[in-house]
Amino acid sequence: MIRFDGVTKTYADGTTAVDDLSLTAPTGKITVLVGPSGCGKTTTLRMVNRMIEPTAGTILIDGQDTAAMEPAAMRRGMGYVIQHAGLFPHRTVLDNIGTVPRLLGWDRRRTRERSLDVLERVGLSPDLAGRYPAQLSGGQQQRVGVARALAADPPVMLMDEPFSAVDPVVREQLQDEFLRLQAELGKTILFVTHDIDEAIKLGDQVAVMRVGGHLAQMAPPARLLARPVDDFVADFVGRDRGYRALGFRPTPKLPLRAEPTLVVGESPSDMSGQWCLVVDDRRRPLGWVRPGDLRGPVTVADLNRGGTVAVQGGSLRATLDAALSSPSGRGVIVDPTGALVGTVLAPEVVALVEEDRVTQAEAGSSP
Amino acid sequence: MIGAIWTWLTSTSSWSGDDGIPHRLLQHAGYSALVLVVAAAIAVPLGVWIGHSGHGRSLVTVANSLRAVPTLGLLFALTLVLQPHLQGNTAFLLPCVIALVLLAVPPILSGAYAGVEAVDPAARDAAKGVGMRPREVLRHVELPCALPLLMSGLRSAALQVIATATIAAYVGLGGLGRYLVDGIATNDYPRTGGGAVLVALFALVADIVGALVQARVVSPGLTGKGRRLARVDHPTVPSGATAS
Amino acid sequence: MSWLGGHLGEIFQLAWQHAWLAGLPLLVGLAIALPLGWFASRNTRAYVALVTSAGLLYTIPSLALFVLMPLIIGTRILDPVNVVVAMTIYTVALLVRVVADGLQSVPDDVRSAARAMGFGVVRRLVMVDLPLGVPVIASGLRVAAVSNVSIVSVASLIGTHQLGDLLVDGFNRAFAPPLVTGIVGCLLLALLFDGVIVWGARVLTPWLRGGTA
Ligand SMILES: Nc1ncnc2c1ncn2[C@@H]1O[C@H](COP(=O)(O)OP(=O)(O)OP(=O)(O)O)[C@@H](O)[C@H]1O
Ligand SMILES: [Mg+2]
Numbered sequence: 001m002i003r004f005d006g007v008t009k010t011y012a013d014g015t016t017a018v019d020d021l022s023l024t025a026p027t028g029k030i031t032v033l034v035g036p037s038g039c040g041k042t043t044t045l046r047m048v049n050r051m052i053e054p055t056a057g058t059i060l061i062d063g064q065d066t067a068a069m070e071p072a073a074m075r076r077g078m079g080y081v082i083q084h085a086g087l088f089p090h091r092t093v094l095d096n097i098g099t100v101p102r103l104l105g106w107d108r109r110r111t112r113e114r115s116l117d118v119l120e121r122v123g124l125s126p127d128l129a130g131r132y133p134a135q136l137s138g139g140q141q142q143r144v145g146v147a148r149a150l151a152a153d154p155p156v157m158l159m160d161e162p163f164s165a166v167d168p169v170v171r172e173q174l175q176d177e178f179l180r181l182q183a184e185l186g187k188t189i190l191f192v193t194h195d196i197d198e199a200i201k202l203g204d205q206v207a208v209m210r211v212g213g214h215l216a217q218m219a220p221p222a223r224l225l226a227r228p229v230d231d232f233v234a235d236f237v238g239r240d241r242g243y244r245a246l247g248f249r250p251t252p253k254l255p256l257r258a259e260p261t262l263v264v265g266e267s268p269s270d271m272s273g274q275w276c277l278v279v280d281d282r283r284r285p286l287g288w289v290r291p292g293d294l295r296g297p298v299t300v301a302d303l304n305r306g307g308t309v310a311v312q313g314g315s316l317r318a319t320l321d322a323a324l325s326s327p328s329g330r331g332v333i334v335d336p337t338g339a340l341v342g343t344v345l346a347p348e349v350v351a352l353v354e355e356d357r358v359t360q361a362e363a364g365s366s367p
Numbered sequence: 368m369i370g371a372i373w374t375w376l377t378s379t380s381s382w383s384g385d386d387g388i389p390h391r392l393l394q395h396a397g398y399s400a401l402v403l404v405v406a407a408a409i410a411v412p413l414g415v416w417i418g419h420s421g422h423g424r425s426l427v428t429v430a431n432s433l434r435a436v437p438t439l440g441l442l443f444a445l446t447l448v449l450q451p452h453l454q455g456n457t458a459f460l461l462p463c464v465i466a467l468v469l470l471a472v473p474p475i476l477s478g479a480y481a482g483v484e485a486v487d488p489a490a491r492d493a494a495k496g497v498g499m500r501p502r503e504v505l506r507h508v509e510l511p512c513a514l515p516l517l518m519s520g521l522r523s524a525a526l527q528v529i530a531t532a533t534i535a536a537y538v539g540l541g542g543l544g545r546y547l548v549d550g551i552a553t554n555d556y557p558r559t560g561g562g563a564v565l566v567a568l569f570a571l572v573a574d575i576v577g578a579l580v581q582a583r584v585v586s587p588g589l590t591g592k593g594r595r596l597a598r599v600d601h602p603t604v605p606s607g608a609t610a611s
Numbered sequence: 612m613s614w615l616g617g618h619l620g621e622i623f624q625l626a627w628q629h630a631w632l633a634g635l636p637l638l639v640g641l642a643i644a645l646p647l648g649w650f651a652s653r654n655t656r657a658y659v660a661l662v663t664s665a666g667l668l669y670t671i672p673s674l675a676l677f678v679l680m681p682l683i684i685g686t687r688i689l690d691p692v693n694v695v696v697a698m699t700i701y702t703v704a705l706l707v708r709v710v711a712d713g714l715q716s717v718p719d720d721v722r723s724a725a726r727a728m729g730f731g732v733v734r735r736l737v738m739v740d741l742p743l744g745v746p747v748i749a750s751g752l753r754v755a756a757v758s759n760v761s762i763v764s765v766a767s768l769i770g771t772h773q774l775g776d777l778l779v780d781g782f783n784r785a786f787a788p789p790l791v792t793g794i795v796g797c798l799l800l801a802l803l804f805d806g807v808i809v810w811g812a813r814v815l816t817p818w819l820r821g822g823t824a
Contacts, residue, residue, distance in 0.1 A: 051496055075498030086493035090511045090586035099507075100497050132588030148497070368682055435757045435801035437764040439775060440794035443782035447790070530672030534765060538782075547674055551769055556688065563675030570670040 001027045002048060002156065002190060007057035009043050009213070017043040018213035020057070026204075027062075027155075028186040034199035035209035035216075036236070041192040042083065043213070045158050048190060049075045061156065076100055079149030079157040079187075084165055085141040087133040093119065093144050094129040100152040115151060122147045123177050139170040146178070150185075157189045163198065175201055196237055200225070200244065208233050222248035246317035249356055254312070254319070254349075256333060256342030262289070267297045275328030278303060283339040285309055285332050309334050312341055316356065320349045368556065372564060375557035386545065388565065395542035395569065398535065399528050402464055406471035406524060411517070414479025418486075418513070419505060427480050430473045438531050442466040446538045463535040470531055471524040478520015482513025514585045522577040529570045533562075543569065614788040622777070626796050629773035632694050632766065633759040634804065639695075640702025641752065647703070648710025649736060658711055665704040673697065673762045677769050694766045701762070702755045709751030713744035742815065749812035756804040760797055774800070 002025040009018040017040040025031035033041045046052040048059055050071045059066045066074065087096050097115040098106075106114070116126055122143040133141055142162055149157055163171045163178075175198065182189065193199055199206045200221040207218040210232055217229045225245035228234035238244070261279045262268055268276055268291040278286045278298055287303030294302060307326035310318040312333050323331030323346035330343035375381055382388050410430075417423045445462035453461060486509050494508040536544030546562025549555070615622075651658040680686065680693035714736075725739045767775030774796045781790025813820065 049496065051492075072498045072500045075496060077498075080493075080496040082489065082493050082496060084489060086489040086496070088490050088493065088508055088512075089487065090508075090588045092588070103498055103503070132586070134588060372682075435761065435798055435805075437761045437775070437778065437794060437797040439764050439767075440778045440790065440797060443778050444790055444794065447782065447785055447787070526670050530674070533672055533674050534768065537768065544674075547678060548768065551678075559678050560682065563672075563678040566675045567671045567679075570672055571667070574666075574670045 001025065001060075001062055002031075002188065003060040004044075005058045005060065007044075007047060007054050007059060009040070009047060009052060010055045016213060018047070018054075021213065021215055022057075023207055023215060023218055025188060025190050027188045029204040030182060030189045030191055030202055032191045032193060032199040032203035032206045033209060034193055034196055034203075034206055034236075036211060037194055039209045039211045040213035041194070041209060042160055044209070045160055045190055045192050048156075048158055049078050049080055051075075076103055076152065077154050077156070079152075079154045079159075081145050081149045081157070081159040081162040083160040083162075085133070085145035087141055087144055087148070089133050091132070092129065093124075093131050093133070093136070096133070096144055097147045097151050099148060100154075104152055115147075118147045118151050119144075121150070121181060139166040139174065142166060142174065155188060157187045159189060159191045161193055162191075164193070164195075171198075178202065200247075208236060243317065246320060246353065247315045249316040249353075251310075251312075251314060251316050251319045251349075252352060252356070254333065254342075254344050254352070256344060257330075259330065259332075259340065259343045261340065262298055264300060265297050268294065275330070277328075277330075277332065277340070277343075279340055282337075285334065285340050288327050307332060309338075311336060316349070316353055319344065320346070320353065323349050368560065371557040372560040375561040376564065381561070391541060391543050391545055392565065392569065394540075395529070395532055395544070395566075398460075398463065398467070398532050398540070398542055399525065399573075402467040402471055402528050402532070403521070403525055405464065406468045406475055406528075407521065409468070410472045410475035411479050414476045414517075414520075415483050415505070415510070415513070417476075418480045418483025419509060424480075427476055430476045433469060434473050436469070438466055438470050439534055439537075441469060442534060442538060459535075459539045462538065463532075463540055467528050467531060467535070471528050474520045474524040474527065475517075476520075478517045478523075479513065482516030482520075483509050485516065486512040511586060512589065515581070515589055518577070518581040518585065522574060522581070525573055525577060526570055529573055530566070533566055614786075615792060618789075618792075622792060622796065625772060625774050625776055626800060629760070629763055629775075629796070629800060630803075632691065632771070632773055633698065633756070633763045633800070635695055636698035636702045636759060637752065637756055637804070640699045640706055640755065643699070643703050644706035644710050648707050649714055649740075651707060651711035652714040652740075662708045662711070665707045668700055668704040673701070674765055674768065676700065677766055677771075689770045691771045693769075694763065694771045698759055698763065702759065705755045705758075706748070706751050710744070710748055713747030713751070714740045745812055745815045746819065749808055752808050753805055756808060757801045760801040760804060764793070764797055 004021050004023050007018060007021045008016065010016045019040075021044060023031075033044055035041055043052055047054050048061075048066065050066060050069075088099070091099075094112065094115050097118055098111040101111040101114055116129065119126060119129060124140060124143050124147070128136065128140065133144070136144065142165060146159075146162055149159070163174045166174065179202065191199075191202060193202075203221055205218060205220050206224050208216045208224070210216045216236075217224060217233045219227070222245060224233070225237060225241045225248070228237050228241075234241075259277050261277050261283070263279060263281065264286070268289075273291050275288045275290055278289055280286055286300075287305040288307065289298055289302050289304065304327050307328075308318070308322050309332045310322040312335055319331065319333070321331075322333065323329070323344055326332060326343075328343075330345060331349065332343055333341050335341050376388075380387075384390070413426070417426060442462060445465055446459075449462050449465075450458045490508055490512065491504060494504040499507060532542055533544030533547055536542055536548040543562055543566045546558050546565070550557075550559030550562060647661060651661045676697040677693055680697050681688050681690070684692075684696060686692050686696075721739065721743065722735075725735045730738065763773055764775030764778060766773060767779045774793050777789040777793030777796065781787065781793060
C-alpha cells in the first residue's frame with residue numbers, strides 16, 4: 001500500500017506541482033493518476049521513489065515512511081517504468097532487463113534466466129534478447145522498459161505513461177497484455193497517464209488531478225463516469241461517458257433468437273432472403289452475406305465483416321455495440337470459445353439498458 | 368629524391384645503433400605514451416567530473432583556448448626556464464613532456480566532458496530510477512555511453528602528440544624527430560624525408576590501433592552498426608474484438 | 612622593451628608573413644571543402660570515402676608534410692608554397708567533414724519545404740542549406756584557424772620565415788624578448804582570425820542575432 005499524506009511539492013522556481021495531496025494506492029491494485037499535461041502526475045509518481053523529494057507531507061509504503069529509507073536501496077525494490085522507456089543505449093535488451101537483478105547481486109546465470117523469462121512474459125520473442133534499444137520499434141522498447149521494471153519481481157510498480165509513444169493499435173495490445181500480466185502478478189501499481197480512456201480501462205481506481213496538483217476526484221472508473229464531482233472532472237471524463245459507463249454494467253440474461261447460418265462454399269436455400277450469417281466449421285461467426293448479391297456458393301470475398309461480436313454475459317456496452325454495428329441489425333452473441341449462441345436486436349438491448357438504469361436509480365446506490 | 372629516401376630507409380646503417388630506426392622509434396613511442404598517459408590521467412577524470420556534475424565548464428573553455436599557444440614556443444620557453452634547475456635526462460625530458468601534455472589535454476578533456484555531457488538524460492534518469500548510486504551511474508551508464516567521444520578525443524590527442532613529439536628533437540631529445548632536425552641542419556634530404564615518412568607511418572599505425580581499440584570497447588548499441596532500425600515486427604491485432 | 616622597439620618593423624613583417632601562411636590556406640581550404648562537403652552531404656558513399664581519406668591526411672604530422680611536400684608537388688625544398696599547400700591540405704581535411712555535417716544539419720522539414728516551394732538544387736544550396744549550415748561551418752573554421760596559426764610556427768625549422776623565427780631566435784640565444792614576442796604574436800594572430808570568423812558568421816546569420824546579445 002502506498003499512502004500520500006498531505007504531500008506538497010513546490011519547485012525551486014516557486015511552481016507548486018503537487019498541492020496537499022492525500023490518497024491511498026491499495027496493495028495488489030492498479031491506481032491510475034490521470035489529468036491534463038502539467039498537472040503534476042510525474043511529480044507525484046517520482047516522489048514515491050524519491051527521485052523528487054516532497055516539500056511537505058509524508059509518503060508511506062506499507063506503513064513505513066519513505067523519508068527514512070535509503071533511496072537507492074528503496075528504488076531497487078520498486079519497479080519504475082519511465083516515460084519513453086529510458087533504456088540504456090549501450091546495453092542489449094537482455095542486459096537492460098537484468099540491470100536491477102545485477103545491482104541486487106544476483107549471479108550472471110540467474111539474472112540471464114530471469115531476464116529471458118520476463119522478456120517472454122511481456123510478449124517479446126527471445127530473438128530480441130541480443131538486440132540494442134536502437135534496433136527496436138517504439139512498442140518493443142516500451143515492453144522492454146516494463147520488463148526491466150519487472151525483473152527483480154518488485155511488489156510495487158511505478159509506471160509513467162508507459163504506453164504513450166505507440167500507435168493506438170499497439171497501445172491497445174500493450175494494455176491488454178498489461179491487464180493479463182497484472183491478473184497473474186497482483187502488483188501494487190501506481191500508473192500515470194493523460195489518456196482518460198486508458199485510465200478507465202486499466203484502473204481499479206482512478207485519481208483525476210487538475211493543474212496545480214490538486215486531486216479533483218478519486219473513484220473506481222464506473223463511479224467516475226456516473227458521478228463526476230464537478231465540471232472539471234465531467235469535462236475531462238468526456239461527452240460520451242454515458243455510453244462508456246455501460247462498459248462496466250454486465251449484460252443480464254438476453255432474449256436470444258436462433259440464427260440460421262451458412263458455411264463458406266454453401267449456397268443459401270432461400271435466394272430472396274435478407275442478411276444471412278456465415279460461420280466456420282466450429283460455428284464461429286465470419287461475416288454476413290445478402291443472398292441476393294451472390295452469384296453462386298458463398299466465398300470469403302463475399303463477406304461483410306462490419307459487425308462486432310459480443311461475448312455472452314459481457315458488458316452492456318459490447319452487447320449494444322454488436323447490435324448497432326451489425327449490417328443486419330441483429331447483434332451476434334458468442335460463447336467464451338467464440339462459437340455462435342444467437343443474435344439480439346438493438347431495441348431489446350436498449351430496453352435492458354433502461355431497465356438497468358431504473359433499478360440502479362431505485363436502489364439509490366452508485367454503480 | 369624518392370629513390371634517395373628509399374635508399375636511406377633500407378640501408379643497414381639506418382637500422383643499427385643508437386641513431387638507428389628501431390631505437391629512435393622506440394624513443395618516439397616512449398615519449399608519446401608517457402605524455403598520453405599523463406595527459407589522460409589529468410584530463411579524463413577532470414572531464415568526466417565536469418560532465419557528470421556540470422561544474423567547472425569554464426575549465427573546458429580555458430583548456431580549449433590553450434590550443435592557440437604555439438607548442439614550439441611553449442617548448443622553447445619551458446626549456447629555457449626549467450633546464451637550469453634540472454639535471455641529466457630530465458632537463459630535456461621534463462619541458463617536452465609538459466609542453467606535449469598541455470597539447471594533449473584539451474582534446475582529451477573536451478572528449479571526456481562532451482561524452483559524459485551528451486549521455487541521454489533519460490538513460491541517466493533511468494539509472495538513478497532503478498536504484499544505482501552515483502558511482503554506479505558513472506560506471507555502468509555514463510562512462511560506457513561517453514566512450515565514443517572520449518576515445519575520439521584520445522585518438523586525436525595521440526595524433527597531435529606523435530606529430531609534435533618530432534620538434535622535441537630540436538631541444539636535444541631523441542625520437543624520430545632527430546632525423547628531421549639533423550637532416551635539415553646538415554642538408555641531408557634523404558634523412559629528413561625518411562624521418563618524415565617514418566613519423567607519418569607511425570602516426571597512421573597508431574591511429575589504426577586506436578580505431579581497433581575503439582571498435583572493441585564501444586558498445587555496438589552506440590554506433591552505426593547497432594543503430595540500423597531492424598525489421599519492425601508488427602504485432603498481430605487481437606482478433607477477438609472484431610469479426611463476423 | 613628596448614628590443615621590441617628596435618625590431619618592430621621586422622616583427623610586423625614576420626606577423627604579416629605568418630598571417631598569409633596561415634590565412635591563405637584557410638580561404639583556399641574552405642573554397643575546396645565547400646563543394647567536396649556538399650557532394651559528401653548528398654551521397655553516403657562519397658561521405659564515407661571523403662571523411663575517411665580526410666582522416667588519413669590529418670594523421671600526417673605537419674613537419675613531415677612540410678618536408679615531403681617538394682616530393683609531391685615538385686617545388687624547391689625551401690619554397691614557402693610547401694607550407695601553404697600543406698596547410699591547405701590540413702584545412703581541407705578538417706573542413707570536409709564539418710561542411711558535410713553542417714549542410715546535413717538543416718532540418719528535414721525546412722529542406723522539404725524548400726523543395727515544395729520549387730527551389731532547384733543550386734538555389735536551395737545557396738538560399739537554404741548554406742546559410743543554415745553557417746554556424747557549424749564557422750565553428751570548424753575557428754578550430755582550423757587556431758591550429759593553423761600554431762602549426763605554421765613550426766615551419767621555421769625548415770626555413771620558412773614567419774613568427775616562428777622569433778621563437779627559434781629566442782631559444783638559440785636563450786633570450787626571452789623575441790621568444791615571448793613570438794608566443795604573444797601567435798596568440799594575437801589566432802585571436803584575430805577567430806574574431807574575424809565569429810564576426811563573419813554573425814553577419815551571415817542575421818536571424819540568429821535576435822534575442823541574444
Ligand atoms: N524541475 C522542475 N522545476 C520547476 N518546475 C517543474 C519541474 N518539473 C516540473 N515542473 C512543473 O511542475 C508542474 C508539474 O509537472 P509534471 O511533470 O509533474 O507534470 P505531468 O502531469 O507529468 O505532465 P505531463 O503529462 O506533460 O507529463 C508543471 O507545471 C511543470 O512545469
Ligand atoms: Mg509527466
